Amino acid sequence: xxxxxxxxxxxxxxxxxxxxxxxxxxxxxxxxxxxxxxxxxxxxxxxxxxxxxxxxxxxxxxxxxxxxxxxxxxxxxxxxxxxxxxxxxxxxxxxxxxxxxxxxxxxxxxxxxxxxxxxxxxxxxxxxxxxxxxxxxxxxxxxxxxxxxxxxxxxxxxxxxxxxxxxxxxxxxxxxxxxxxxxxxxxxxxxxxxxxxxxxxxxxxxxxxxxxxxxxxxxxxxxxxxxxxxxxxxxxxxxxxxxxxxxxxxxxxxxxxxxxxxxxxxxxxxxxxxxxxxxxxxxxxxxxxxxxxxxxxx
Amino acid sequence: xxxxxxxxxxxxxxxxxxxxxxxxxxxxxxxxxxxxxxxxxxxxxxxxxxxxxxxxxxxxxxxxxxxxxxxxxxxxxxxxxxxxxxxxxxxxxxxxxxxxxxxxxxxxxxxxxxxxxxxxxxxxxxxxxxxxxxxxxxxxxxxxxxxxxxxxxxxxxxxxxxxxxxxxxxxxxxxxxxxxxxxxxxxxxxxxxxxxxxxxxxxxxxxxxxxxxxxxxxxxxxxxxxxxxxxxxxxxxxxxxxxxxxxxxxxxxxxxxxxxxxxxxxxxxxxxxxxxxxxxxxxxxxxxxxxxxxxxxxxxxxxxxxxxxxxxxxxxxxxxx
Numbered sequence: 001x002x003x004x005x006x007x008x009x010x011x012x013x014x015x016x017x018x019x020x021x022x023x024x025x026x027x028x029x030x031x032x033x034x035x036x037x038x039x040x041x042x043x044x045x046x047x048x049x050x051x052x053x054x055x056x057x058x059x060x061x062x063x064x065x066x067x068x069x070x071x072x073x074x075x076x077x078x079x080x081x082x083x084x085x086x087x088x089x090x091x092x093x094x095x096x097x098x099x100x101x102x103x104x105x106x107x108x109x110x111x112x113x114x115x116x117x118x119x120x121x122x123x124x125x126x127x128x129x130x131x132x133x134x135x136x137x138x139x140x141x142x143x144x145x146x147x148x149x150x151x152x153x154x155x156x157x158x159x160x161x162x163x164x165x166x167x168x169x170x171x172x173x174x175x176x177x178x179x180x181x182x183x184x185x186x187x188x189x190x191x192x193x194x195x196x197x198x199x200x201x202x203x204x205x206x207x208x209x210x211x212x213x214x215x216x217x218x219x220x221x222x223x224x225x226x227x228x229x230x231x232x233x234x235x236x237x238x239x240x241x242x243x244x245x246x247x248x249x250x251x252x253x254x255x256x257x258x259x260x261x262x263x264x265x266x267x268x269x270x271x272x273x274x275x276x277x278x279x280x281x282x283x284x285x286x287x288x289x290x291x292x293x294x295x296x297x298x
Numbered sequence: 299x300x301x302x303x304x305x306x307x308x309x310x311x312x313x314x315x316x317x318x319x320x321x322x323x324x325x326x327x328x329x330x331x332x333x334x335x336x337x338x339x340x341x342x343x344x345x346x347x348x349x350x351x352x353x354x355x356x357x358x359x360x361x362x363x364x365x366x367x368x369x370x371x372x373x374x375x376x377x378x379x380x381x382x383x384x385x386x387x388x389x390x391x392x393x394x395x396x397x398x399x400x401x402x403x404x405x406x407x408x409x410x411x412x413x414x415x416x417x418x419x420x421x422x423x424x425x426x427x428x429x430x431x432x433x434x435x436x437x438x439x440x441x442x443x444x445x446x447x448x449x450x451x452x453x454x455x456x457x458x459x460x461x462x463x464x465x466x467x468x469x470x471x472x473x474x475x476x477x478x479x480x481x482x483x484x485x486x487x488x489x490x491x492x493x494x495x496x497x498x499x500x501x502x503x504x505x506x507x508x509x510x511x512x513x514x515x516x517x518x519x520x521x522x523x524x525x526x527x528x529x530x531x532x533x534x535x536x537x538x539x540x541x542x543x544x545x546x547x548x549x550x551x552x553x554x555x556x557x558x559x560x561x562x563x564x565x566x567x568x569x570x571x572x573x574x575x576x577x578x579x580x581x582x583x584x585x586x587x588x589x590x591x592x593x594x595x596x597x598x599x600x601x602x603x604x605x606x607x608x609x610x611x612x613x614x615x616x617x618x619x
Contacts, residue, residue: 046405046408046409094585094589097589098588101592103405104345104351104404104405104408105588105592107351107353107405107408108541108545108584108587108588109584109585109589111541111584112580112581112582112584112585112587113581113584114581115538115578115580115581115584116577116578116581116582116585117581118577118581119574119575119577119578119579119580119581120574120578122574122577123573123574123575123578231534235412235413235416235534236416238409238412238413239409239416242402242406242409242413272424275420275424276417276420276421279413279414279416279417279420280417282410282413283398283414286399286401286410287398287401290401290402
């Protein structure tokens with residue numbers, strides 16, 4: 001399989017184009033693994049539903065456009081709120097019942113919910129992707145001299161960076177974030193100080209889910225809107241989470257972007273391996289530093 | 299504990315049922331259920347007795363099924379040798395994957411196994427010998443030792459039953475051996491097992507290899523039953539299916555996974571016409587099992603029997619967590 005003969009020095013423009021694609025993928029990995037890390041921190045649950053909620057975000061934008069004529073920009077706000085509210089409903093009705101059980105039950109429960117959501121959308125909309133047009137204000141390409149940069153892609157990278165680091169800032173540098181971090185360490189003690197921890201948990205879940213939906217809306221014009229878009233992505237994001245470790249918010253963001261870039265580079269130098277590059281890195285990290293690059297404990 | 303006599307009677311009834319089954323049902327249906335039963339029982343060895351949730355067991359079953367299909371069809375190996383080849387490959391993969399995965403615990407372990415199996419999926423999708431989307435079709439069943447033609451449904455059925463009994467017997471022995479006891483100790487309290495001087499990583503790795511090997515045996519046999527190996531068997535959905543079978547039947551019970559496999563295969567048979575609703579129903583069953591029915595069918599029966607006798611089992615062991 002290792003056919004090294006194919007490797008030649010690629011032209012710089014191809015390299016840059018693939019790096020750009022890598023950075024875009026990385027933006028989505030970062031937003032999703034960040035959401036997973038925030039949820040895991042407080043709920044101790046690996047949210048298998050995350051991929052389906054990302055898909056729901058994209059579908060929400062698609063349906064808003066096709067049934068109500070509501071475009072990209074309002075969708076960017078409406079979809080995360082709608083899907084976030086749905087997430088809060090899920091947490092209140094189902095997920096909160098497994099907090100006291102072994103972590104594995106949380107994984108199984110959210111896996112089941114993911115199957116339900118995906119099955120329903122596949123039944124309703126089929127497995128084929130649906131196109132979603134790039135908003136007019138962001139369509140077009142800018143010539144940077146050394147490469148052509150589609151404006152929408154630049155927007156995705158910029159916006160995702162802002163959202164990710166905004167989240168990081170709120171959690172690591174504000175009063176609210178301090179409560180959140182304290183509740184992660186010792187929920188009973190924080191509750192004793194008069195802070196409503198269950199409500200905080202619910203809102204955190206809603207926020208993480210909203211972030212996934214936001215990623216979904218942003219992904220809609222780039223990838224097609226399809227019921228399967230989430231499950232294909234979530235497994236890669238799990239590998240990202242294993243590599244980065246979920247102990248650190250910043251770690252999950254950095255790991256997301258970095259792995260997107262690495263994947264992009266693999267596409268240039270050894271395209272056959274691009275779909276498995278992240279998994280191979282995961283194996284290497286497991287061998288060298290089993291707790292993950294930014295992780296604490298096992 | 300139940301009396302040995304009661305157990306002997308129950309086992310003989312089950313055995314007679316198994317021997318007579320092809321006369322009452324489609325042999326291919328029962329063979330499918332037996333293959334999945336062995337697959338689920340192998341999976342249960344890890345989660346039910348070792349507390350390790352592998353979300354990538356399809357990798358072992360699917361790879362073994364590819365290897366068996368390929369070696370039998372392309373190299374003309376006899377069926378049993380083909381099955382051994384597939385099982386051996388699954389064992390080798392189990393050694394490597396297990397060695398990697400036991401470095402992490404709990405949900406990380408689940409995510410690592412899922413990612414590793416997805417790697418196998420992409421490999422199967424792109425490698426030449428697997429036939430990509432088409433899979434390997436029209437695999438000849440051949441004949442047993444050149445004497446018994448396996449194209450006869452009954453001959454094939456009894457071969458599958460024999461393989462199932464061997465595999466299941468190995469699992470049964472493993473669970474009831476000192477090895478199984480140590481495994482349960484690790485599941486319930488790993489630090490304590492370590493402090494008692496057990497090299498827990500070695501036990502976990504052994505359990506992983508055994509589980510992967512038997513999952514491979516199930517997949518290899520399945521390739522001959524259906525004369526076909528395909529991408530379906532290496533997808534994460536298949537890994538999810540086996541989790542569901544075990545959960546429905548009862549985590550950490552001996553017969554649970556087999557019962558779960560029969561339930562699941564029967565259900566699939568009737569629901570096949572409903573398309574994606576099958577996925578939805580599977581999802582609902584997952585949710586219901588996790589929230590309300592964590593003991594599973596067999597676990598629940600065991601619990602009721604024990605309670606009626608006035609000695610309620612330890613809640614923890616019965617719930618399988």
